[in-house]
Amino acid sequence: MTRKLLIVTALTACIAASADAQLCAGTASFSSGRMRAGVGAELPAGGKAYGAGLTWGQQSGVYFGGQIMRLNPTGGAESATDLQANVGYQTSFDGLGKTRFCPTAHFGITNLPGNQEGLTHFALGGTFGQALSSSDDMTLAPSLGLSWVHYSSGGVSDSWIEATVGAGFIFNRDVTFTPMVRLPLNQDGADPTFGISLSYNFGRPGVAGGRRRR
Numbered sequence: 229m230t231r232k233l234l235i236v237t238a239l240t241a242c243i244a245a246s247a248d249a250q251l252c253a254g255t256a257s258f259s260s261g262r263m264r265a266g267v268g269a270e271l272p273a274g275g276k277a278y279g280a281g282l283t284w285g286q287q288s289g290v291y292f293g294g295q296i297m298r299l300n301p302t303g304g305a306e307s308a309t310d311l312q313a314n315v316g317y318q319t320s321f322d323g324l325g326k327t328r329f330c331p332t333a334h335f336g337i338t339n340l341p342g343n344q345e346g347l348t349h350f351a352l353g354g355t356f357g358q359a360l361s362s363s364d365d366m367t368l369a370p371s372l373g374l375s376w377v378h379y380s381s382g383g384v385s386d387s388w389i390e391a392t393v394g395a396g397f398i399f400n401r402d403v404t405f406t407p408m409v410r411l412p413l414n415q416d417g418a419d420p421t422f423g424i425s426l427s428y429n430f431g432r433p434g435v436a437g438g439r440r441r442r
Contacts, residue, residue: 250291250318252330252357254371254396255404258285261429264293270410270423275301279310289318299338312336327358332375349379355392369396369404389413402429 251257255264262285269278281295297310316332331354338347353375361368373392379385394408406425412418 250285250316250328250330250357251359251369252316252318252328252371253332253355253373254357254369254394254406255427256396256398256402256429258291258429259433260402261431262286262433263431264427264429266404266425266427268423268425270421272421273419275299281312281314283314291316291318306341308338308340310336310338325358327356330355330357332373345382347379347381349377351375351377357396359398365400367396367398367401369398370394371396388415403427404429 255266258264264283264285265280266283267278267280269276277297277299279295279297281293283291283293285291292313292315294311294313297312299308299310301307312334313336314332314334316330318328318330333350333352335350336348338349340346353373355371355373357369357371359367359369371392371394373394374389375392376387376389378387389412391411391413392408393411394406396404396406398404404425404427406427408423408425410421410423412420
């Protein structure tokens with residue numbers, strides 16, 4: 229991979245999961261509103277990434293959405309635009325108590341400037357989350373996610389495992405502010421990335437916390 233390609237893939241990966249969100253990922257439940265609009269930003273080494281997305285929750289526990297992101301590498305490299313589709317499913321298990329689990333996936337295309345060939349990327353993984361210190365005014369919802377991420381451009385590809393740790397602060401049951409850190413687990417010399425996101429649930433109530441599986 230060229231250095232520029234590495235920077236762009238790192239930037240895209242940093243914000244890739246921002247739309248994959250439910251109570252399992254430390255955000256307000258879709259019982260507060262079937263639709264969620266959100267924005268997020270992260271500052272990895274080599275640039276910055278920011279974007280916005282919209283997610284829909286279904287009565288079945290499935291949620292899906294899309295987002296658009298802007299990737300700005302430092303050092304004079306031109307910006308790129310990334311489009312993504314995301315899907316997840318919230319469920320609960322008797323052995324996990326109040327903890328929620330969501331298998332998640334995303335697929336995206338990064339359009340690079342000039343005549344450069346674009347990137348395609350996808351990720352498969354899951355997140356665990358639980359609402360703590362719950363009240364009508366504020367709820368603390370920590371989360372832990374683990375994903376396998378794969379990128380390709382032409383004949384060049386790369387993949388890795390990353391963990392995401394977040395602390396969602398849910399206000400009035402529909403507004404969520406989340407600081408988070410993303411940790412690449414099998415990339416030598418890769419630094420952790422810090423970021424924030426803000427989202428708002430609206431519309432008629434959707435999922436009431438996920439279906440219980442036995």
